[in-house]
Amino acid sequence: MSVLARTVNPKLVFTWHYQNRSYDVRADGSYMVSGVSPCHLLNAGSQLSWGGMIFDRSAGDAANVSGHWLSSAQDEDVLLRDDGTYVWHTIGELPDAIGEWSLSGSDIMTWELRATVTTNQNQITFDAVFGNSETGTYALSDMDKTLTISFSGLSITYTRP
Numbered sequence: 443m444s445v446l447a448r449t450v451n452p453k454l455v456f457t458w459h460y461q462n463r464s465y466d467v468r469a470d471g472s473y474m475v476s477g478v479s480p481c482h483l484l485n486a487g488s489q490l491s492w493g494g495m496i497f498d499r500s501a502g503d504a505a506n507v508s509g510h511w512l513s514s515a516q517d518e519d520v521l522l523r524d525d526g527t528y529v530w531h532t533i534g535e536l537p538d539a540i541g542e543w544s545l546s547g548s549d550i551m552t553w554e555l556r557a558t559v560t561t562n563q564n565q566i567t568f569d570a571v572f573g574n575s576e577t578g579t580y581a582l583s584d585m586d587k588t589l590t591i592s593f594s595g596l597s598i599t600y601t602r603p
Contacts, residue, residue, distance in 0.1 A: 450467065450470075450559055450561050454589065456602050458600035463475065471560060475554050476552065477554065480550075481493070481507060482548060484496075490511055495513055498513075519533075522543055527540070539554055555571055557569055557570045565577060576593050577593075588602075589601075
């Protein structure tokens with residue numbers, strides 16, 4: 443999965459951690475947010491229980507989690523592709539969410555595209571998928587293992603091993 447290439451300081455291209463979540467800044471400017479939710483195939487693979495929701499299968503092999511799923515409320519549908527990418531559509535509300543997924547035991551691990559990032563010297567711009575663009579500043583410290591991003595007086599500090 444790729445977005446239009448952006449100019450990103452290569453020192454930011456890493457998986458960062460903040461408040462028990464992981465955030466991936468990629469060389470193409472993708473800003474991905476991780477998620478983990480339990481999942482189970484039900485009723486011989488015709489339904490999927492995932493993160494507290496029940497989905498009915500619209501298409502796909504009943505033996506696999508990949509496929510096209512429609513929420514039991516019929517207001518969300520998810521296409522989990524065999525290549526590890528997904529599209530999540532919420533009817534009438536938000537733009538489609540796109541990302542990557544994989545199975546880890548009985549959990550679905552996801553990386554969802556939340557923004558594209560561009561840097562210029564110490565400035566960073568986030569073009570949010572579900573919101574507006576914001577420009578702030580960033581600083582690296584602790585031998586580039588700590589990243590602090592500041593927007594309008596609010597600072598967030600990410601760390602990496």
